[in-house]
Structure formats: structure tokens, C-alpha cells
Amino acid sequence: MDFFHVIVVLLESTIRVSVPLIFAALAGLFTERAGVFDIGLEGKMLGAAFAAGAVAAVTQSVWMGLLAAILISIALSLVHGYASITQRGNQIVSGVAINFIVAGSTVILGEAWFRQGGRTPALGEGARFQVVNLPFADSIREIPILGPIYSDLLSGHFLLTYIAFAMVPVSWWILYRTRFGLRLRAVGENPGAVDTAGISVIWLRYRAVICCGILCGFAGAYLSLAMTAGFVKGMTAGKGYIALAALIFAKWRPKNIMLACLLFGFLDALAIRLQGNPLPLIGQVPVQLMQALPYILTVILLAGFIGKAIPPKAGGVPYVKER
Amino acid sequence: MSSPYAKLPGWVEYGLIPLINLAVAFLVAGLVVLLVGENPLEAAYHLLNGAFGRGEYLGFTLYYATTFIFTGLAVAVAFHAGLFNIGGEGQAYVGGIGVALACLWLDQTMPWFVVFPLAILGSAFFGAAWAFLPGWLQAKRGSHIVITTIMFNFIASSLMVYLLTRVLKPLGSMAPQTRTFAEGGQLPKLDWLLAIFGLDIGTAPFNVSFLLALVAAFCVWLLIWRTKLGYEMRTMGHSPSAARYAGMSESRITVITMMISGALAGMMALNPIMGEQARMQLDFVQGAGFVGIAVALMGRSHPAGIIPAAVLFGMLYQGGAEISFEMPSISRDMIVIIQGLVILFAGALENMFRPAITRLFAMQGRRAAVVAQTKGA
Incomplete structure (x- = not known):
């Protein structure tokens, strides 16, 4: 167990725990860039995880599970959209409501349908994602340094993991290089201008909310179909809020989001690793401090002590077409 | 909040619309x-039946209601100044430190009526302190209060786990909790209050902090509608620019409002501890900080609305326990759904039925006008 090996293992688990954060934070990126605040990421992820676990258990198909996750997550997004875009309600209140409705109903429905204390049945081989080994992973493992990095760190993850990392440049491309992306960002900064150009603010925001739903669906499916074999009550455990923190920490930019999620994932992995082991030089660090660190960092960033996080200008404000 | 809707009579605005929203929430549930x-x-x-069927049940309902009055008032005070304090959960949790310190210090030597005022001050102080930073950061550094208070909820949770497992736990004990308080650290029950109505409180922990909650509700009314500070808070809530032009200090109001809100949330800790x-x-x-959001929304941020809304949620908590006992497939998580639905329909979708109701009243108004005209002619 040399130092290098420890690092590889640590980074490997960092990647594993960062994936749902990346999906969810990118999901938040789409809505918040369009001017709809979303603190319901947690609820959507949880609902998607439940749908994925339940449908995969019944149909024994991982793809049906993923599809169900995406559909449920889109449906929840549309509720949020209806409340905050069409009804011009308070977006934060709506997000809080969705988090509660999902937290309660996943347990009630899970218990009613499967009777396993809010869990869905454990999934077998075909009903969950399997790890993907990159080509030659086994043959070059013996090469020092590069071998373990390729075979242990980069290879052997789930398909969704690679999709998550691929979504980072894809999201960047959509937001910064397509007409849709330009308009989406414009609607979050100055919806009046977009409206004047003859583009529907409402429809644009709805599309942004649907994009958010799709990505949250992936995040939820990863939790119950890849990371574990089945849904467990309350399994998101605040990941939606960490993703929200990462989104702000990244100042609403795709590449930064990946780095922020990896940082928060690393802190999480380190906290698990350090449990009970004193750190050299610093000594014993309370686990609770490590767990609180992402939140503390976000507060410090928001306060403008590490750069300045400037949210989209029209964020949280419902658009009222001329009075 | 400026609304693009026509003005409705008071009883519709504060009675009918909340009732319709509530009814829809329950229908969906x-x-x-x-x-x-x-x-x-x-x-x-x-x-x-589970909430009101027996004196003991009623005692539990009112015990939960006490908690929700505090957290509901906390959210409502912030709402009036246009601030969304989602951190009641964390402020109540940290407020517990104040209660615990007062009790651990004096419970063996002093009677409860000496410890109680100190515990009130302690809980309010720690709750306010936990809300001070988010308020200050919003006022001086412009960080969004919703995000900061969410983060502070998680930080509070980690802090309290640390304190309860390392600092406040008695030596040699495994459970993450303080020692049990002696007589001085226990509030007397309000059994006499229920006895007036011929009810037996049984084992229900309905206690003196209920009276404190009512006093707090009255003080909040006094503060918001009868003081200069309350006027400034409401002005800022309606129109920050108007407040600025009138020479009110936004940052001062923000920080003070958040501290009052945090103090109220912190005092919630008296009831369970x-x-x-x-x-x-x-x-x-146990999520009471979040229930406060639903209570404040339903009660329209007015103490007179918050108390019945808190009793309603107390009823849901106590009666919900009874449902899960009688109907095993409906666990207590049903309350969480109802809570979410109430927040959705009474909060985010509060205007869903308004256009229809406004139209109805406009039509009626016109008809009345026509009748008056024909009579006059």
C-alpha cells in the first residue's frame, strides 16, 4: 500500500461521488442561466432515483429505469416551471415544495409497492449499470505510473460516469455556441430584450427547465442504478444542495462546475478516508469539519472573499409581459 | 410584493383563497x-380522531403546534422585510445550545422559573447569532440570503453532531446527547389548562412554552404593525427602493430582521429540550424549521393566521402518527407530502385560482351595480 496507490484509490472514489454532483449542477446551470432559480435539484434527483429503482426492479431493464428517471424528473421540472414561469409564483417556495413532496412520496409509494421499508428490491445484473473497461486496461496495468492511472483511475467506471464528464463540454457547446444557448443566457440576463426580439420568454424558459429535468434524471439514475443496486429512502442525502453550492462556487460556468464538483467530491472521499486516521502535521481533523467544508467554502465565496460570484441578472424574477 | 391582480375583499383575500388552496392540497394528498x-x-x-379525540391527543397536537408557532413566526418576520429565511432549521438547532447550557448550569440548584428565562435568552441569543452572519453577508457583501441560510443549515448540522458527540456528551456515555436535566431543567405541563375543559393531558408533553409562543406571536404583531422598526421592515419588503429613498438603512434592517427571525427560530428549542x-x-x-415555511405561507405571515396554521400542522403531526398506527401503509412520511403540497398550493401557486375568483367577484359586482341602477330608475 504505497502512497501512489492511496492517491489513485482516493481519486477513483472522488470520480465516483462527483458524478451525480456534475449531472445535477449542470442541470441547475441550464435553469439558472435562463433565470429560473432551482433549489429543487435535490427533490428531482431523489424522484428520479426512485423511479429508476422501481421501474428497473419491475421490468428488469436498466434502460427502462433510466427512461423512467428522466421522465419523472422532467415531470417534476414542469411542475416547477408551471409554478414559477406560468403562475409567476415564488421560485424558491416552489423548489422547497417539490423537495418535500418527493421526499414523502418516494417513501410512501415505495413502501406501498414493494414493502421493504421504503427501499426498492435489490437489482440483479441486467437491471443495473455495469462497469465499462476501456480497451487494453488489463494489458497495460503493469506499466508503472501510467498503467494504474489508465487501468484503475480512468477505466472501470460506469457508462453514466463517462456521459457525465462528456456532458460538461456538451453543455458548454450548447450554451455558448448555439442559438438556443445564446437566447437561453439572454433570457436569464434581460428577458425584456429577448421578448422584444420576438422570441417567447415563456417557451424558452420551459425548454431550459426541461433540460434541467433530463440531467437530474441522469443524476438520480446514477444513484440507484449504478452507485448502488436499488433505491434507498432519502438516498440523495443533500447531494442536490451540494450541487447547488458547486454551481454557485463555479460561478455558473460549465468547466468550473466540473472542477467544483470534483473538489467537493474529493472532500467527501477524503472525509471517508480520514475517518479515524490522523492527518500528518495537522493531526486529527473532525469528520464533521470535512463534511461542512463544501458549505463553508461556498459561503466564503458568496461573500466575495474568493473572487465574486455574480448570478444571472434576471434570476428568480418571474417575467411579466408589459403591464 | 406587487401583484398584477385586482384588489379583492379582505375575507376573500385572507379567508377564501387560503382555504381553497388548502383544500386543493388536501385533495391531492x-x-x-x-x-x-x-x-x-x-x-x-x-x-x-388522532389529533383531537382525547385530551392526551389534543395535548400532543398543541405540543407540536407550539414548535411550529415559533418557526412560523421566524419565517414570517423575515417575509415582511422581503427576506426568505430558509435557515430556521439550523437556527433552531443551534438555539438548542443556549437552552442546554442554561439547563446544564443551573438545573440542579434553581427552580424552573429561574432557569426558564435564562434558557429563553440563551436560545434567542444562539439562534440570532446563527442568523446574524447570513443577514450580515446579505447586507454588506450581497450574498443571496436563501443560499447562505441553506448552507448554514448544513454547517449547523455538522457543528451540532460535533458538539453532541465530543463536547456536550457526558463522560462514559455512548449516546450523542447531553445528560438528563434535573427538575430545574424541566418545564411544567399545562395540564390545568386542559383540565378547565375537562380534558386529561395524560402523557402529552404540552408545556409552558406554549404560553411563551402566544406571547411571542403577540410581540411579533406589535413589532410589525405598531413600531417604527416594523414599519421600516414592511416598507423594505414592499419596495426596497422606496425604503432607500425614505432614508432607511437597508443593511441595518436586514441584519436586525434576520436576528429577530433567528431568535424566534431558536426559541423553538425550548419546547422539545x-x-x-x-x-x-x-x-x-426534526424538520420544524421547514414546517415553519408552510405555516408562514398558510398564515399569510400574520400572527393571527400563523397560530391556526401551526395548530393545523400540529394536528397533521399528531394525527399522522395515529393514521400510521391504524393504516400501516400510510407512514408518517404522508405528513411530509402534505407539507410539500401546502407549500406548493398556498405558496408557489397561490395565484392559481385568483383570476377565476376575481372574475367571479367582478361579475357579481357588475350585477349588483345593474340591480342598484334599475332600482334607482
Whole structure:
């Protein structure tokens, strides 16, 4: 167990725990860039995880599970959209409501349908994602340094993991290089201008909310179909809020989001690793401090002590077409 | 909040619309009960019976209501100044430190009526302190209060786990909680209050902090509608620019409002710690901070609305326990759904039925005008 090996293992688990954060934070990126605040990421992820676990258990198909996750997550997004875009309600209140409705109903429905204390049945081989080994992973493992990095760190993850990392440049491309992306960002900064150009603010925001739903669906499916074999009550455990923190920490930019999620994932992995082991030089660090660190960092960033996080200008404000 | 809707009579604005929203929330909850394969009417019966059927049940209902009055008031005070304090959960949790310190210090030497005022001050102080930073950061550094208070909820949770497992736990004990308080750290029950109505409180932990909650509700009314500070808070809530032009200091109001809000949330800790458990345990808040959001929205941020809304949620908590006992497929998580639905329909979708109701009243108004005209002619 040399130092290098420890690092590889640590980074490997960092990647594993960062994936749902990346999906969810990118999901938040789409809505918040369009001017709809979303603190319901947690609820959507949880609902998607439940749908994925339940449908995969019944149909024994991982793809049906993923599809169900995406559909449920889109449906929840549309509720949020209806409340905050069409009804011009308070977006934060709506997000809080969705988090509660999902937290309660996943347990009630899970218990009613499967009777396993809010869990869905454990999934077998075909009903969950399997790890993907990159080509030659086994043959070059013996090469020092590069071998373990390729075979242990980069290879052997789930398909969704690679999709998550691929979504980072894809999201960047959509937001910064397509007409849709330009308009989406414009609607979050100055919806009046977009409206004047003859583009529907409402429809644009709805599309942004649907994009958010799709990505949250992936995040939820990863939790119950890849990371574990089945849904467990309350399994998101605040990941939606960490993703929200990462989104702000990244100042609403795709590449930064990946780095922020990896940082928060690393802190999480380190906290698990350090449990009970004193750190050299610093000594014993309370686990609770490590767990609180992402939140503390976000507060410090928001306060403008590490750069300045400037949210989209029209964020949280419902658009009222001329009075 | 400026609304693009016509003005409605007071009883419609504060009575009919909240009632309709609430009814829709319960209808949707009924659908969930149907989906689970149970009878919603039977569930409603168990809910009402479980909440009010016996003196003991009523005692529990009012015990929960006490908690929700505090957290509801906390959210409402912030709402009036246009601030969304989503951090009641964390502020109540940290407020527990104040209660625990007062009790651990004096419970063996002093009677409860000496410890109680100190515990009130302690809980309010720690709750306010936990809300001070988010308020200050919003006022001076422009960080969004919603995000900061969410983050502070998680930080509070980590802090309290640390304190309860390392600092406040008695030596040699494994459970993450303080020692049990002696007589001085326990609040007397309000059994005499229920006895007036011929009810027996049984084992229900309905205690003196209920009276404190009522006093707090009155003080909040006094503050918001009868003081200069309250006027400034409401002005800022309606129109920050108007407040600025009138020479009110935005940052001062923000920080003070958040501290009052945090103090109210912190005082919630008195009820479970001194009123029921006689010790501080892990997670004693149990989501009450979030229930406060639903209570404040339903009560339209007015103390006179918050108290009945808090009783309603107390009823849901107590009656919900009874439902899960009678109908095993409906666990207590049903309350969480109802809570979410109330927040959705009374909060985010509060204007859904307004256009229809406005139209209805406009039509009626016109008809009345026509009748008056024909009579006059």
C-alpha cells in the first residue's frame, strides 16, 4: 500500500461521488442561466432515483429505469416551471415544495409497492449499470505510473460516469455556441430584450427547465442504478444542495462546475478516508469539519472573499409581459 | 410584493383563497392515499380522531403546534422585510445550545422559573447569532440570503453532531446527547389548562412554552404593525427602493430582521429540550424549521393566521402518527407530502385560482351595480 496507490484509490472514489454532483449542477446551470432559480435539484434527483429503482426492479431493464428517471424528473421540472414561469409564483417556495413532496412520496409509494421499508428490491445484473473497461486496461496495468492511472483511475467506471464528464463540454457547446444557448443566457440576463426580439420568454424558459429535468434524471439514475443496486429512502442525502453550492462556487460556468464538483467530491472521499486516521502535521481533523467544508467554502465565496460570484441578472424574477 | 391582480375583499383575500388552496392540497394528498390503496375518508377520520379525540391527543397536537408557532413566526418576520429565511432549521438547532447550557448550569440548584428565562435568552441569543452572519453577508457583501441560510443549515448540522458527540456528551456515555436535566431543567405541563375543559393531558408533553409562543406571536404583531422598526421592515419588503429613498438603512434592517427571525427560530428549542426530552438530543428539530415555511405561507405571515396554521400542522403531526398506527401503509412520511403540497398550493401557486375568483367577484359586482341602477330608475 504505497502512497501512489492511496492517491489513485482516493481519486477513483472522488470520480465516483462527483458524478451525480456534475449531472445535477449542470442541470441547475441550464435553469439558472435562463433565470429560473432551482433549489429543487435535490427533490428531482431523489424522484428520479426512485423511479429508476422501481421501474428497473419491475421490468428488469436498466434502460427502462433510466427512461423512467428522466421522465419523472422532467415531470417534476414542469411542475416547477408551471409554478414559477406560468403562475409567476415564488421560485424558491416552489423548489422547497417539490423537495418535500418527493421526499414523502418516494417513501410512501415505495413502501406501498414493494414493502421493504421504503427501499426498492435489490437489482440483479441486467437491471443495473455495469462497469465499462476501456480497451487494453488489463494489458497495460503493469506499466508503472501510467498503467494504474489508465487501468484503475480512468477505466472501470460506469457508462453514466463517462456521459457525465462528456456532458460538461456538451453543455458548454450548447450554451455558448448555439442559438438556443445564446437566447437561453439572454433570457436569464434581460428577458425584456429577448421578448422584444420576438422570441417567447415563456417557451424558452420551459425548454431550459426541461433540460434541467433530463440531467437530474441522469443524476438520480446514477444513484440507484449504478452507485448502488436499488433505491434507498432519502438516498440523495443533500447531494442536490451540494450541487447547488458547486454551481454557485463555479460561478455558473460549465468547466468550473466540473472542477467544483470534483473538489467537493474529493472532500467527501477524503472525509471517508480520514475517518479515524490522523492527518500528518495537522493531526486529527473532525469528520464533521470535512463534511461542512463544501458549505463553508461556498459561503466564503458568496461573500466575495474568493473572487465574486455574480448570478444571472434576471434570476428568480418571474417575467411579466408589459403591464 | 406587487401583484398584477385586482384588489379583492379582505375575507376573500385572507379567508377564501387560503382555504381553497388548502383544500386543493388536501385533495391531492387524498389522491396519494388512493394510489396507495387506502380510503382517504377513513384516513381523514383517523387524522381528526388522532389529533383531537382525547385530551392526551389534543395535548400532543398543541405540543407540536407550539414548535411550529415559533418557526412560523421566524419565517414570517423575515417575509415582511422581503427576506426568505430558509435557515430556521439550523437556527433552531443551534438555539438548542443556549437552552442546554442554561439547563446544564443551573438545573440542579434553581427552580424552573429561574432557569426558564435564562434558557429563553440563551436560545434567542444562539439562534440570532446563527442568523446574524447570513443577514450580515446579505447586507454588506450581497450574498443571496436563501443560499447562505441553506448552507448554514448544513454547517449547523455538522457543528451540532460535533458538539453532541465530543463536547456536550457526558463522560462514559455512548449516546450523542447531553445528560438528563434535573427538575430545574424541566418545564411544567399545562395540564390545568386542559383540565378547565375537562380534558386529561395524560402523557402529552404540552408545556409552558406554549404560553411563551402566544406571547411571542403577540410581540411579533406589535413589532410589525405598531413600531417604527416594523414599519421600516414592511416598507423594505414592499419596495426596497422606496425604503432607500425614505432614508432607511437597508443593511441595518436586514441584519436586525434576520436576528429577530433567528431568535424566534431558536426559541423553538425550548419546547422539545426543556418541555419534553429534558436533554438535548441529535436532530431534535426534526424538520420544524421547514414546517415553519408552510405555516408562514398558510398564515399569510400574520400572527393571527400563523397560530391556526401551526395548530393545523400540529394536528397533521399528531394525527399522522395515529393514521400510521391504524393504516400501516400510510407512514408518517404522508405528513411530509402534505407539507410539500401546502407549500406548493398556498405558496408557489397561490395565484392559481385568483383570476377565476376575481372574475367571479367582478361579475357579481357588475350585477349588483345593474340591480342598484334599475332600482334607482
